Amino acid sequence: EALPIISVIGMPLRCSGKLLNCAAVVTPSASDGIYFVAKQHLPNYGEFYEARQFTPFDMRGEGKNFYLDDFGWVPSCGALFNVKEIPGFRFGVEICEDLWVMDPPSNELARNGALLIVNCSAGNEIIGKADYRKKLVSVQSGKTLSAYLYVSAGEGESTSDLVFSGHDFIYENGTLLAEHKPFENNGELLITEIDIGRLQYERRRTNSFSTDFIDNMYNISLFPRDEEGNLNELPIDLPETKLTRGFDRNPFVPKDGNEMTARARDILTIQAMGLKRRIEQVRASSCQIGISGGLDSSLALLVCAEACDRLGKDRSFIHAVTMPCFGTTARTKSNALKLCEALGVRCDTVDITDTVRSNFKDIGHDESDHSVTYENVQARVRTLVLMNFANKENGMVIGTGDLSELALGWATYNGDHMSMYGVNCGVPKTLLKYVVRYYADHIGTEEVKRVLYDILDTPISPELLPPDEAGNIAQITEDLVGPYELHDFFLYYVLRWGYPPAKLYRIAKEAFRGSEFDDATILKWLKNFYRRFFTQQFKRNCLPDGPKVGSVCLSPRGDWRMPSDATSRIWLDELETLNGIHIVPKD
Numbered sequence: 289e290a291l292p293i294i295s296v297i298g299m300p301l302r303c304s305g306k307l308l309n310c311a312a313v314v315t316p317s318a319s320d321g322i323y324f325v326a327k328q329h330l331p332n333y334g335e336f337y338e339a340r341q342f343t344p345f346d347m348r349g350e351g352k353n354f355y356l357d358d359f360g361w362v363p364s365c366g367a368l369f370n371v372k373e374i375p376g377f378r379f380g381v382e383i384c385e386d387l388w389v390m391d392p393p394s395n396e397l398a399r400n401g402a403l404l405i406v407n408c409s410a411g412n413e414i415i416g417k418a419d420y421r422k423k424l425v426s427v428q429s430g431k432t433l434s435a436y437l438y439v440s441a442g443e444g445e446s447t448s449d450l451v452f453s454g455h456d457f458i459y460e461n462g463t464l465l466a467e468h469k470p471f472e473n474n475g476e477l478l479i480t481e482i483d484i485g486r487l488q489y490e491r492r493r494t495n496s497f498s499t500d501f502i503d504n505m506y507n508i509s510l511f512p513r514d515e516e517g518n519l520n521e522l523p524i525d526l527p528e529t530k531l532t533r534g535f536d537r538n539p540f541v542p543k544d545g546n547e548m549t550a551r552a553r554d555i556l557t558i559q560a561m562g563l564k565r566r567i568e569q570v571r572a573s574s575c576q577i578g579i580s581g582g583l584d585s586s587l588a589l590l591v592c593a594e595a596c597d598r599l600g601k602d603r604s605f606i607h608a609v610t611m612p613c614f615g616t617t618a619r620t621k622s623n624a625l626k627l628c629e630a631l632g633v634r635c636d637t638v639d640i641t642d643t644v645r646s647n648f649k650d651i652g653h654d655e656s657d658h659s660v661t662y663e664n665v666q667a668r669v670r671t672l673v674l675m676n677f678a679n680k681e682n683g684m685v686i687g688t689g690d691l692s693e694l695a696l697g698w699a700t701y702n703g704d705h706m707s708m709y710g711v712n713c714g715v716p717k718t719l720l721k722y723v724v725r726y727y728a729d730h731i732g733t734e735e736v737k738r739v740l741y742d743i744l745d746t747p748i749s750p751e752l753l754p755p756d757e758a759g760n761i762a763q764i765t766e767d768l769v770g771p772y773e774l775h776d777f778f779l780y781y782v783l784r785w786g787y788p789p790a791k792l793y794r795i796a797k798e799a800f801r802g803s804e805f806d807d808a809t810i811l812k813w814l815k816n817f818y819r820r821f822f823t824q825q826f827k828r829n830c831l832p833d834g835p836k837v838g839s840v841c842l843s844p845r846g847d848w849r850m851p852s853d854a855t856s857r858i859w860l861d862e863l864e865t866l867n868g869i870h871i872v873p874k875d
Contacts, residue, residue, distance in 0.1 A: 294371075296381055298408040301326075304355050306343040311381045311408045313369060323369070327383035328393055335412065335450060338385075368402055377484050379404035384411060387428060387438075398432035403487050405434055410441040412450035418470045422457060430462030433491050435482040442473050458482070461490060465533055480533045489786035535799040537773060539780040540719040540838070552726030555719075555837050559711045560594035562835035566709050567599065567684065574683035576674045578704075579608040579628060579635070580751065581620030584712055586627060586743050587720055588688040590727050591711045593631050606633040607677060611640045611670045614662075615751035617761055623743050630735040640669045663752035667703030674707075684708040687832055692717035694831070694842050695779050696769050696817070697824020705827055713834035714841055716779065717748075717772040748772070769820070770813035774805060778817045783840045783848070789818065789862040815863055822856035 295314040300307055301324060309327040326345035330338040368378045380397030387394065387407055394405045405428075411421065421438070429436040435458065442454020453470035456478050466480040491497050542548045567575070575592045579585045592606045599605075610624045628635035647665050648655055655662070674685045687707030689699050691714055699705040715723065721744055728740040746761075753763040766772060777796060781787040787795070796810045829844045829852050841847040 294369075296406050296408060298383070298410070300342070303343075303345075307341055308345055309338065309342045309383060311383055311406075313381065325381040325383070327386060329385045329389045331385045331388075336385075368397065368400055374484060376401075376488055377404075378402045379406060381406045381408070383407065384409040387424065392428065394428060394432060394434070394436075398434050402432075403434055403484055404482060405429075405432070405436045407436065407438045409438060410445070410452065411455075413453035413455070413470055418453070418455055421455065422464070422467075425457065425459050426462050426464070429459040433461055433487060433494060433497055435460045435465075435487065439478075443471075461487060481529055481531060483785075485787070485791065486785045493786070531795075531798050535795045537777060537799050537803070538718050539784075540716045540776055540840075541722060548722055549726060549730070551719075552723045553730075555715060555723050556591065556594060556727065558835050558837045559591040559715075560598060563591055563595040563686070563709060563711055564598050566833070567595065570684065570708075572682060572684040573605075574678070574681045575606045575686050576678045576681070576683045577606065577608050577686040578670050578674050578688065579610050579624045580616075581610075581622070581624035581627075581743060582746065582751075583717075583720055583724060583743060583748065584688040584690050584693075585624075586740065587715070587724050587727075588686055588711050589627065589631065589633070590724070590732075592686055593633065603632040604634050606631075607681065607683065608633050608635045609638055609674060609677065610635065611638050611673060613640050613644055613666050613669075613752075615666075615749075615753050615755065615761075615763060617751065617755050619742075620746060620751060620761075623739055623746070626739045627736070627743070630733060630739055638673055640666065640673065643669050643673075658753055663750070664700045664703060666752050667700035667750070671703050671706055678708070686711060687834065688712055690715050690717055690720050691840065691842065692772050692776055692779065694828055695824075696775060696820045697827050698765065698769055699827060701827055705831075707832045710832045710834035713831065713843070714837035716776045716840070718776040719838075770816055771805070774800075774810065774813045775817055778814060780840060782821075783842075789814070789859050790866055793863065793866065811863065815860060818856045818859045818863070822854055822859075825850050825854060826852035 295312075297312045297314060299310055299312055301310045302308075303326070309330070311325045311327075313323045313325065315322065327342070328345050330342055330344045332339040368380055371377050371379075378401045380394065380402035382393040382397070382405060384407065386392055387409075394402070394407075397405060407425075411417070425436050425438050437458050439456045440454060441452040443452070445452040454468060454473035455470045456473060457467040458465045458478065458480055460482055465482075466478050468476070468478050536543070542551055563575075566572075575596070577585065577589055577592055579589055589606070589608060593603060596603050596605050608624075608628045610621060610628075612621055625635060625637075644665050645655065647653075647669065651661075651665075653661055653665070671685075677683065678685045685707045687704075687710030689704060689710060690712040693699055694713060712720065724740055724744060728737040728744075732740060748765045749761045749763050750765065751761060751763065755761060769775070774796070777799065778792060781792050781795065793811060793814055796814065797807050800810060828842050828848070828850075831842075831844060834843070836843065836846065844850075
């Protein structure tokens with residue numbers, strides 16, 4: 289019985305009296321199921337003498353077929369191989385030196401739809417070559433938006449003059465997925481999954497990627513045809529693949545500490561330089577910022593301080609305003625004031641309680657009714673105060689909302705949603721705290737560090753509802769909209785890679801297996817994510833300007849253009865019937 293395995297095997301072949309260095313692509317069928325790809329570029333320098341034995345194959349000169357002495361006419365090296373069971377999937381083959389030249393065959397293969405490039409190599413090992421080899425494949429994989437499977441000869445080859453290390457690895461769009469390091473291949477299989485949908489999405493998204501189908505590329509099926517030439521599709525059972533590659537729970541956050549430090553520094557610089565340029569452009573006389581003692585407003589204040597320093601201005605240029613009301617706790621108010629003092633910025637306290645109550649009276653709202661109106665009036669009054677201060681001082685109101693809040697619409701329309709420049713709009717919540725910690729550890733004074741660490745330890749809350757009897761925060765954001773760790777995971781894979789709901793749910797289960805989030809909880813908040821993401825687009829469509837800092841961005845003027853009345857029904861329906869089974873999440 290044929291197994292659903294496609295093999296690529298290196299071998300020499302006689303062709304019209306010449307010897308070609310070839311790779312044989314062997315399909316599951318023994319009859320009419322073998323094809324050949326010939327090497328185009330033969331190294332004849334240093335330790336390499338391939339031209340002594342082999343003839344280079346000119347794909348353009350030879351045409352679509354060539355005559356093999358032992359096999360007759362077969363498809364030439366321009367072949368693209370299709371797998372019918374995976375719609376849109378094609379792969380191509382190049383051999384060793386083909387990759388190392390200025391215009392590798394894989395360029396043309398990728399331009400014509402190959403999502404996977406297989407390279408059969410017999411490259412020897414010398415000092416430094418392994419790292420160079422990986423960099424070469426990483427760049428080629430990234431340039432061609434493809435996966436690249438590189439396999440090399442290893443132990444068992446002659447060691448008369450050269451040593452072969454068996455260095456094997458697989459890259460996907462520039463990212464290493466799996467590797468047998470040099471001399472560590474003990475005959476084990478190198479196994480991983482290639483995300484075909486992710487590569488297809490990236491090619492669709494990247495309109496500069498060339499897909500001009502060249503005439504001499506020969507498309508063939510990897511499955512045999514019957515006597516009449518009709519495609520005989522070999523029945524192959526393709527069950528759901530057991531995943532071996534991992535998915536980071538926090539895809540926005542680098543695992544490596546040094547990389548995280550560099551990332552935080554770059555983010556802070558982008559934010560500060562964006563704000564600096566805007567201040568210069570509008571000739572603002574001050575920055576007006578509402579400071580609550582929470583993470584978002586704290587980072588925005590730090591960005592203001594950095595921008596102010598780069599402008600060569602005294603930090604009194606920054607006017608921070610804390611506006612306590614019904615939900616403000618002593619801890620957050622104290623931290624807000626201490627941070628302002630430690631940074632050397634101007635700070636005023638404006639108690640908005642009377643103004644809010646006056647507005648309640650104007651609209652006939654009962655103060656004991658703690659509905660969304662009770663909360664949003666406070667948020668809009670705070671924005672009113674800041675806008676009026678800006679008007680008075682010829683200043684700019686600095687927005688504090690982050691990327692995660694924008695995705696979920698967790699902002700009061702024309703309240704904290706509105707500003708004159710939103711410095712945090714490109715920073716997701718799970719990453720934001722690391723930027724604050726970076727400032728505390730590497731830039732701030734000891735007092736700034738102490739205050740920031742207490743802010744980092746404070747529960748995330750808008751503080752729009754009264755505190756509990758002990759005076760502690762009673763309104764916890766993640767209890768209402770869901771864990772930001774989950775939402776940032778969803779946000780990354782939906783916006784960056786275009787994952788559909790079922791696929792996203794599947795990898796989320798894998799990523800969070802063994803965590804506090806069981807499958808039902810993940811599904812519950814995934815549905816909530818899609819529901820909120822669609823219904824809250826009207827807020828994003830009138831966002832203030834703000835700097836993009838990463839690959840995921842929700843600017844309605846740039847990365848994310850979406851109608852406000854788009855519906856989430858198709859996405860939610862897919863989640864309701866995963867694998868034909870209706871899944872009811874736990875409350």
